[in-house]
Amino acid sequence: KQEVTQIPAALSVPEGENLVLNCSFTDSAIYNLQWFRQDPGKGLTSLLLIQSSQREQTSGRLNASLDKSSGRSTLYIAASQPGDSATYLCAVRPAGGTSYGKLTFGQGTILTVHP
Amino acid sequence: EAQVTQNPRYLITVTGKKLTVTCSQNMNHEYMSWYRQDPGLGLRQIYYSMNVEVTDKGDVPEGYKVSRKEKRNFPLILESPSPNQTSLYFCASSTFQGHQPQHFGDGTRLSIL
Secondary structure (H helix, E strand, O other): OOOEEEEOOEEEEEOOOOEEEEEEEOOOOEEEEEEEEEOOOOOEEEEEEEEOOOOEEEEOOEEEEEEOOOOEEEEEEOOOOHHHOEEEEEEEEEOOHHHOOOOEEOOOEEEEEEO | OOOEEEEOOEEEEOOOOOEEEEEEEOOOOOEEEEEEEEOOOEEEEEEEEEEOOEEEEOOOOOOOEEOOOOOOEOOEEEOOOOHHHOEEEEEEEEOOOOOOOOEEOOOEEEEEO
16 A cells, blocks of 8 residues: 655745755555645645656746655755745655556645745 | 635534535546545545546545536535544546646535534
């Protein structure tokens, strides 16, 4: 059974810092990995999606990398801002078979960026 | 605007009273899914649907039913709700191929007394 772990569980940084969030998964047979942001009381907003054949994806100040063989992904946030404060979740989609539709989430990292 | 719409957003009800949470998407997505989010347990998949009339169990399907009669709608049914189903529920959709990101609704907070 796929297990997804995110470290750290919480992170507090001053504005302007570059930071890294980590996501690890136990089964490397994945179709893709997706990073989400969740604001309090809100749904999930997709940030980046990396296909299993890709090594990284970038969007603005965000960069996500994927090392499928080692079961790890990182989300890099450059020049953090208070507006980046949210919970960040990663989720993996398995590669085919009868479990194709199942998405497994990590528990999330709660990020606080203070001015 | 592309969106996933859930209703109701909040509901307080009593044990045993059947309820339905609706989910509708306007992106012509084949894939739809329901999750529940609980403190300390994260997001867990309840049911998913790969297309019309095709549904399958996720990790925590007990006590829930779903149907997919139309492509845009994927209601979640609690036939006899119990207090352990008090949770925050999310509906999501995406294209079948999975190359595109999943889109989530804003959530439904259910309290079962």
